[in-house]
Every structure is written in structure tokens, then in C-alpha cells.
Amino acid sequence: MAKLSRFFASRWGIITAGAVVGILAPILQKLGNPGNMGICVACFERDIAGALGLHRAAVVQYLRPEIPGFILGSLIAALIFGEFRPRSGSAPIVRFFLGVFAMIGALVFLGCPWRALLRLAGGDWNAIPALLGLAAGIAIGVWFLKQGYNLGRSHKASAVTGWIMPAFAIVLLLFRIFRLRFSEGGPIFFSESGPGSMYAPLLVSLAVGLAIGFLAQRTRLCTMGAIRDVILMGDTHLFGGVAAIVVFAFLTNLLLGQFHPGFAGQPVAHTNHLWNFGGMVLAGLAFALAGGCPGRQLFLAGEGDGDAGVFVLGMISGAAFAHNFALASSPAGPGAFGPAAVIVGLAVCIVIGFAAREKA
Amino acid sequence: MATIVDARGFSCPQPVIMARQAIQAGQFPIEVLVETATSRENVRRMAEKAGLKVRIEEVGDEFKLTITK
Numbered sequence: 001m002a003k004l005s006r007f008f009a010s011r012w013g014i015i016t017a018g019a020v021v022g023i024l025a026p027i028l029q030k031l032g033n034p035g036n037m038g039i040c041v042a043c044f045e046r047d048i049a050g051a052l053g054l055h056r057a058a059v060v061q062y063l064r065p066e067i068p069g070f071i072l073g074s075l076i077a078a079l080i081f082g083e084f085r086p087r088s089g090s091a092p093i094v095r096f097f098l099g100v101f102a103m104i105g106a107l108v109f110l111g112c113p114w115r116a117l118l119r120l121a122g123g124d125w126n127a128i129p130a131l132l133g134l135a136a137g138i139a140i141g142v143w144f145l146k147q148g149y150n151l152g153r154s155h156k157a158s159a160v161t162g163w164i165m166p167a168f169a170i171v172l173l174l175f176r177i178f179r180l181r182f183s184e185g186g187p188i189f190f191s192e193s194g195p196g197s198m199y200a201p202l203l204v205s206l207a208v209g210l211a212i213g214f215l216a217q218r219t220r221l222c223t224m225g226a227i228r229d230v231i232l233m234g235d236t237h238l239f240g241g242v243a244a245i246v247v248f249a250f251l252t253n254l255l256l257g258q259f260h261p262g263f264a265g266q267p268v269a270h271t272n273h274l275w276n277f278g279g280m281v282l283a284g285l286a287f288a289l290a291g292g293c294p295g296r297q298l299f300l301a302g303e304g305d306g307d308a309g310v311f312v313l314g315m316i317s318g319a320a321f322a323h324n325f326a327l328a329s330s331p332a333g334p335g336a337f338g339p340a341a342v343i344v345g346l347a348v349c350i351v352i353g354f355a356a357r358e359k360a
Numbered sequence: 361m362a363t364i365v366d367a368r369g370f371s372c373p374q375p376v377i378m379a380r381q382a383i384q385a386g387q388f389p390i391e392v393l394v395e396t397a398t399s400r401e402n403v404r405r406m407a408e409k410a411g412l413k414v415r416i417e418e419v420g421d422e423f424k425l426t427i428t429k
Contacts, residue, residue: 081397087395229373235406291371
């Protein structure tokens with residue numbers, strides 16, 4: 001067990017986790033998930049918000065089993081290795097709104113950092129301005145960290161705090177398995193067309209979610225952390241995982257005939273470089289201030305971190321705002337109020353960054 | 361006189377930043393208290409990369425890392 005832990009904590013451990021994500025995501029796409037969206041934490045949480053009826057964008061409503069899979073896979077790993085620690089209390093309300101704005105930024109680009117990497121590996125060059133934006137947003141976050149920014153200590157909590165998010169994940173899974181209908185013409189919604197209608201078989205999606213959740217909990221895979229650690233202290237440990245995602249997803253896409261290079265006509269994507277960049281500046285800054293990318297927040301929620309769970313709920317709420325208020329982009333381009341929302345979000349994050357500094 | 365860095369409850373990168381500041385201040389040995397295995401690994405990796413020695417003890421359900429030259 002100790003030997004296994006040592007491997008997972010090593011450079012090869014994180015590269016293995018990245019490689020597994022890089023291989024499995026294009027396979028999920030082959031089996032039915034949307035284009036260059038084998039896995040996308042932001043998009044899938046948005047689809048879940050839609051399935052629950054929190055927004056009514058009819059094309060993006062599906063109760064994605066990968067998301068509860070991530071939480072439960074992480075929970076299983078944390079229980080087996082004695083790392084399940086119920087904790088909370090590090091500015092949860094601030095984390096909620098960081099989650100809201102992180103999602104709004106991600107939906108202006110149309111993807112979380114994982115999907116940005118997968119889009120790049122599928123030949124969608126619109127991911128390049130997005131990844132540059134992500135790095136820029138994280139760099140701003142690092143600047144705040146260097147000024148003494150932090151959201152304060154969390155505290156050990158009773159077991160119930162740690163089990164709330166895994167329980168929520170199980171309820172979501174049950175909704176999906178039994179395809180519950182709570183009223184005539186009401187939720188749970190399942191898209192009949194568009195990205196929400198495209199999905200891999202339930203058991204495959206769930207199994208992949210559990211496997212990645214398990215590996216990511218052990219290796220601490222985090223796309224935001226990867227870039228942050230390079231900028232903050234020249235540490236490339238986590239970056240190995242990110243590089244492995246791109247390399248292995250690229251190779252798997254080639255093998256499966258899913259590599260289509262270009263800017264125009266990419267699946268679930270638009271070509272507005274300015275707002276692909278801008279959306280991810282906001283998302284990157286919000287992730288950096290909250291201490292983890294959307295995937296990492298799910299894995300933390302699985303190991304008992306109630307504050308990460310609040311961030312996840314913030315993201316799901318952010319998806320509802322994004323689609324109800326015409327903030328989310330579509331393949332036609334940014335939504336009517338998307339750019340304005342990015343500017344408001346950046347202003348809010350900058351205020352949080354300055355306000356939560358600890359004076360030395 | 362040991363420097364004590366109490367990073368319990370902070371999530372990364374905070375414990376790493378706090379430990380690094382203590383290392384830069386140069387008052388060895390440095391005792392870093394952390395709560396999670398993630399923080400334990402991150403602080404250890406940073407210190408070992410800086411060419412320092414790290415000893416890890418489990419204290420209850422927490423960890424104490426002693427960093428020496």
C-alpha cells in the first residue's frame with residue numbers, strides 16, 4: 001500500500017493519470033459523447049443543471065454519470081488509503097461565487113481546462129487562445145497568492161459534512177438510472193437533440209468516471225495547479241499530467257480518426273478568439289483563487305472537502321445563470337451578455353483577490 | 361530554536377508557500393504542521409527539490425514535517 005502511494009505521488013504516477021484521461025476521453029467520444037467533449041467537467045455540470053431544470057436550454061440537458069463517478073471514485077480512493085477527511089469552513093460563500101464566475105467564464109469559451117486540452121488534441125485550434133487565457137488568469141491568481149491572498153483555514157468537521165457531496169452524487173446517479181419524471185413535461189430532462197442528446201452508454205460513462213476519480217484522488221491531478229506551480233515556483237510535477245492528457249488524447253484521436261485540425265466548424269465551439277481568451281482568463285483566475293480546477297474540486301469534494309463541494313454547487317448554479325441570462329456562447333459566437341459577464345466576473349474576482357489578503 | 365510553521369487547515373499551495381518562506385528565512389530546523397496527505401507530499405517535494413532533508417511523523421491524524429539542511 002505504501003509502495004503504491006509512493007508511485008501515485010511520483011512523476012510517473014501523475015503522468016499515468018493524465019495518460020488514462022487522455023486515452024479514455026476520446027474513447028467516450030467514440031462511444032457517444034459530444035465532439036472533443038469526451039470529458040468536460042464544466043459542460044457536464046452544465047448538462048446536469050439542465051437535466052434538473054435549473055436552466056431550460058433544451059440542447060444541453062443530460063444527467064452525465066461521469067460527474068458523480070468522479071466524486072465517488074475519489075471517495076473510494078480516499079477511504080481505501082485513509083485520506084477521507086471531512087472538513088469545511090474556509091470561506092465557503094466566497095468559493096460559491098468563485099464557482100459561479102468560473103462556470104460563466106468557461107461557458108463563454110465552451111469548456112473547462114480539460115476540454116481545452118482535449119479540443120487542442122482533437123485539432124481545434126480555438127483552444128490555443130483559450131489556454132493562453134487560462135494561463136493568464138492563473139498568472140493573475142499567482143500574483144494575488146504572492147500578495148498574501150488566501151481564503152483562511154478549513155476546520156475538521158463531522159462525518160456528515162464529508163458525506164453530503166457523495167450522497168448528492170448517488171442521488172444524481174439514481175435519477176439517471178431510473179430516468180425519473182417529476183411532472184408532465186418537467187424534469188428530469190433529457191435532450192432530444194444537440195450535445196445533450198449525445199452520450200456514451202451509462203455503465204461505460206460511470207466506470208470511466210469512477211476510474212478517473214480514483215486515479216485523480218491518488219495523484220492530485222489538477223490542470224490549474226499544473227500551470228500555477230510552474231509560474232509560482234517552477235515546479236513541473238503536476239504539469240506532467242497535463243502534458244500526458246494532450247499527448248495521449250492526440251494519439252488516441254489519430255487512431256480513432258477523430259483528429260480534424262482547423263479553426264472553423266469545430267464541434268461545440270466558436271471562433272471568437274478574443275472571448276475564447278477572455279472567458280478563460282476569468283475561469284483561470286477563479287480556479288486559482290479557489291485552489292483547483294473543476295475536476296480537482298470534484299475529487300476534493302469526494303475526499304470530504306465541503307468547501308470544494310460548495311464550489312461545485314456554485315459552478316452548477318453558474319451554468320443556470322449562464323444559460324438563463326444569455327451569457328453562454330453557442331457555435332454562433334458569444335451570448336448577448338457573455339462579454340459583459342466576463343468583465344463583471346473579472347472585477348468581482350479582483351475585488352476578492354485584494355480583499356482576502358492576509359497582512360503579514 | 362526550531363521554526364514552527366502551522367499550516368493546518370490551509371489547502372495547497374498555502375502550506376508550500378508558508379514552508380518556503382520559512383526556508384528562505386533560514387532558521388533551521390523547520391517544523392511544518394499539515395493536515396492532509398496532499399500538503400505533506402507537496403511540502404516534502406518542494407523541500408527535497410531545494411536539497412533539504414525532510415523527516416515525516418504522524419501526529420494523531422495530522423503530519424509533522426521536520427526540514428533540516
